[in-house]
Amino acid sequence: MQQDxxxxxxxxxAEDPDGxxxxxxxxxxxxxxxxxxxxxLAERFSxxxxxxxxxxxxxxxxxxxxxxxxxxxRAAAGxxxxxxxxxxxxxxxxxxxxxxxxxxxxxxxTAAVMTGxxxxxxxxxxxxxxxxxxxxxxxxxxxxxxxxxASHNPPxxxxxxxxxxxxxxxxxxxxxxIAAEIAAVGPLDSVARPEDGWEVLGDDVLTAYLERTDxxxxxxxxxxxxxxxxxxxxxGTETLNAAFARAGFPAPVPVPEQAEPDPDFPTVAFPNxxxxxxxxxxxxxxxxxxxxxxxxxxxxxxxxxxxVPDAGAESGWRMLRGDEVGALLAAHLVRxxxxxxxxxxxxxxxxxxxxxxxxxIGYEETLTGFKWIARVEGLRYGYEEALGYCVDPDGVxxxxxxxxxxxxxxxxxxxxxxxxxLTDLLDDLALAHGLHATDQLSARVKDLSLIPxxxxxxxxxxxxxxxxxxxxxTEDLSAPTSSLPPTDGLRYHLSGAYRARVIVRxxxxxxxxxxxxxxxxxxxxxADLPSARARGAELLTSLKHDLAxxxxx
Numbered sequence: 001m002q003q004d005x006x007x008x009x010x011x012x013x014a015e016d017p018d019g020x021x022x023x024x025x026x027x028x029x030x031x032x033x034x035x036x037x038x039x040x041l042a043e044r045f046s047x048x049x050x051x052x053x054x055x056x057x058x059x060x061x062x063x064x065x066x067x068x069x070x071x072x073x074r075a076a077a078g079x080x081x082x083x084x085x086x087x088x089x090x091x092x093x094x095x096x097x098x099x100x101x102x103x104x105x106x107x108x109x110t111a112a113v114m115t116g117x118x119x120x121x122x123x124x125x126x127x128x129x130x131x132x133x134x135x136x137x138x139x140x141x142x143x144x145x146x147x148x149x150a151s152h153n154p155p156x157x158x159x160x161x162x163x164x165x166x167x168x169x170x171x172x173x174x175x176x177x178i179a180a181e182i183a184a185v186g187p188l189d190s191v192a193r194p195e196d197g198w199e200v201l202g203d204d205v206l207t208a209y210l211e212r213t214d215x216x217x218x219x220x221x222x223x224x225x226x227x228x229x230x231x232x233x234x235x236g237t238e239t240l241n242a243a244f245a246r247a248g249f250p251a252p253v254p255v256p257e258q259a260e261p262d263p264d265f266p267t268v269a270f271p272n273x274x275x276x277x278x279x280x281x282x283x284x285x286x287x288x289x290x291x292x293x294x295x296x297x298x299x300x301x302x303x304x305x306x307x308v309p310d311a312g313a314e315s316g317w318r319m320l321r322g323d324e325v326g327a328l329l330a331a332h333l334v335r336x337x338x339x340x341x342x343x344x345x346x347x348x349x350x351x352x353x354x355x356x357x358x359x360x361i362g363y364e365e366t367l368t369g370f371k372w373i374a375r376v377e378g379l380r381y382g383y384e385e386a387l388g389y390c391v392d393p394d395g396v397x398x399x400x401x402x403x404x405x406x407x408x409x410x411x412x413x414x415x416x417x418x419x420x421x422l423t424d425l426l427d428d429l430a431l432a433h434g435l436h437a438t439d440q441l442s443a444r445v446k447d448l449s450l451i452p453x454x455x456x457x458x459x460x461x462x463x464x465x466x467x468x469x470x471x472x473x474t475e476d477l478s479a480p481t482s483s484l485p486p487t488d489g490l491r492y493h494l495s496g497a498y499r500a501r502v503i504v505r506x507x508x509x510x511x512x513x514x515x516x517x518x519x520x521x522x523x524x525x526x527a528d529l530p531s532a533r534a535r536g537a538e539l540l541t542s543l544k545h546d547l548a549x550x551x552x553x
Contacts, residue, residue, distance in 0.1 A: 002032070005042055009063070028041040028062065044065050049064065049067065054161070055160045067159065068102075069109055072106045072110065073188055073191055074191075076109060077185045078178055080114055084118070088165075091144070093146065094146075095111050096136070096147045097124070097127055098130070099299075100155075112197075128239065131301065134163060136205045140205070145167075147160075152298040167374075167397040167398070168370075168374035170371065210242055212392065213247070216403045222417050223250075223410070224250070226292045226293075227292070230254070230255035230297070232278065233260070237260070240401075243405075272298060286317055287315075294308075297402075303387040305322075306325050327351045327429055328411060329381065340361070342361055343373050345365070345372065345373060346365055346489075347368050350520070354434075365483070382399075391403050430529060431523055431524070435532040438516070440515065441543075446511070457552050459476065470494060473493045503516045504547070517543045517544065
């Protein structure tokens, strides 16, 4: 067994084009042979990173279970083969990348493979936000696009996100068909990788994207919002500042420690605005600058987080939940006269459906991820509770943290003229539709087998009550319905004194199991809001406790 492992590792090493991962793999082989310690090497060769609807994502390093140039070259070759097999062999593939470790190398390898396969390739001029790549695909008439990014994952991760020519991310069965082509790729030296022949785009595509961002704002709307912005060491600062300048907003005040790209993300444990501590420097900057609102992007700037002044919070600021921002933007678009369809994923708050119904706007619910939301026919606005908002689907058919930030700033400016703020509008929505209190229970694991074990436990022993509320229905989402394709997830509806909903699913991009909770509490008058919020928080805490026990997490 060990001889076979060493042979496979030596064969991988012989064709690895990257000196860094060659050195790493040689050390692992030597440790397995000389010290008799094969475990680390065996883990690297225990399988391969699986290509799915999120593309590829994983920790950087040597071997088929890590993100590296060998894995990326095979992925690019498989994508090229798929495009040729589907009659798109002469088309253009646009490649974008963020500022993470190895991103530029992976982008160059992808362009080389596409060129060698007879496709045309164009690479964005430098690390730029993911929505610029999503925009460029449709703007340039490409047949596909690749974004090298791991979004808000830890510093040691990177990823490979694939879009097709409509500008939206791949969904089944395309992911399986591409994965089959990847698996069929032979030795790396059989994959043609010329040294040149692709185009490196200029700033024209970025300029076109920025011109498009103006479309999300109403002509003549107020542009007075004062913003503190953090890019969390990602690529959002330059593009967001340019968009705000074009629109005529005051220049955002940067969080200086986090404004420039840094692949090590030195000031945060996880470069995700939702993670504890990630916004501490933004709060400190805001206490000095006294803005109207804080806006944060994740490292590839496709997500947008918002914080509002809160005298009762220790920092003086409160992060809004993604569901709150999703509802606020929906209400703003309704006020702007939006038509079409509002869409969200099943894990997002049901409040969006009530806002759409009251406004006479179409509404649709999809599986988790913008790969599904973006495909809704007639889409005008889509959002997901994980800080993703699509506010200009004709321009970017994906979540876009830059245009969402512009729309937030416009809304804050309008409310400011009325002597109100975002929390006042949230109160209005609670009074009109009930207080929709949401939260998430998320468990990160090192042992991936714990995730299916938790799902099996819930399927074998479904809870009958949670937080004192009766589970009135249980849906196993692995069975397709008339409106949803199959997915690994469970949905519970609860009733009693209040309506509630719980969804449990494995994360598609991180080693986590996630549980999404919602309680709807009537609040007929403004005087009812404080008690409704307190009761909602109490029930959510109880829900998390009971669900954790039921799932064994």
